[in-house]
Amino acid sequence: MAPASSSTSSSITLNINGEKHHLSVDHRTTLLDALRERLDLTGTKKGCDQGQCGACTVLVDRRRVVSCLNLAVAAEGREITTIEGVAEGEDLHPVQQAFLDLDGYQCGYCTPGQICSAIAVIEEHAAGWPSAVTEDVGSPVLPPLTPDEIRERMSGNLCRCGAYVSIVQAVSRGAEAHGEARTATAEEAAA
Numbered sequence: 001m002a003p004a005s006s007s008t009s010s011s012i013t014l015n016i017n018g019e020k021h022h023l024s025v026d027h028r029t030t031l032l033d034a035l036r037e038r039l040d041l042t043g044t045k046k047g048c049d050q051g052q053c054g055a056c057t058v059l060v061d062r063r064r065v066v067s068c069l070n071l072a073v074a075a076e077g078r079e080i081t082t083i084e085g086v087a088e089g090e091d092l093h094p095v096q097q098a099f100l101d102l103d104g105y106q107c108g109y110c111t112p113g114q115i116c117s118a119i120a121v122i123e124e125h126a127a128g129w130p131s132a133v134t135e136d137v138g139s140p141v142l143p144p145l146t147p148d149e150i151r152e153r154m155s156g157n158l159c160r161c162g163a164y165v166s167i168v169q170a171v172s173r174g175a176e177a178h179g180e181a182r183t184a185t186a187e188e189a190a191a
């Protein structure tokens with residue numbers, strides 16, 4: 001049996017979609033390979049394997065990362081969310097539903113990464129983070145999540161099928177749903 005830890009491998013626990021997974025990994029194992037090859041979480045896709053396409057995007061502590069450029073050992077103790085974990089039981093995440101309703105895909109290979117990225121984009125925007133195309137970065141009023149903003153913020157996620165028009169619409173619809181949910185929560189809190 002392999003030792004729990006050595007100079008080249010470690011036993012780690014990854015918290016993925018609310019479940020703990022114990023595994024021994026070579027220190028060079030990427031988070032992407034740990035997810036796909038070791039844990040059978042194949043919803044996260046491998047495209048370029050060098051940080052250029054976004055197909056492998058997952059959420060770590062609610063921030064989007066390209067899992068092909070992150071080591072599994074560095075993800076220990078963090079909250080990892082993959083496409084398998086974004087729905088609430090039988091209810092799809094609003095961004096998933098928007099991609100479905102608006103045909104935000106063709107072959108679907110880039111879609112898990114697009115959806116994970118979009119979920120983070122919507123939260124980043126709602127938190128007031130500016131992008132490279134935000135005109136007034138000092139404005140106290142949240143600028144709208146325009147198609148230009150969406151295109152810029154989603155520019156790390158490539159789609160070889162070119163489904164970009166529908167993807168932008170789906171992210172926009174997902175952002176609307178997110179805003180409505182936030183408003184409803186605030187109203188509930190005030191009631």
Ligand code: FES
Pocket residue numbers: 045046047048049050051052053054055056057066067068069
């Ligand atoms: S597979 Fe990670 S960015 Fe392309």
Ligand code: FES
Pocket residue numbers: 104105106107108109110111158159160161162163
């Ligand atoms: S839907 Fe085919 S790569 Fe995006």
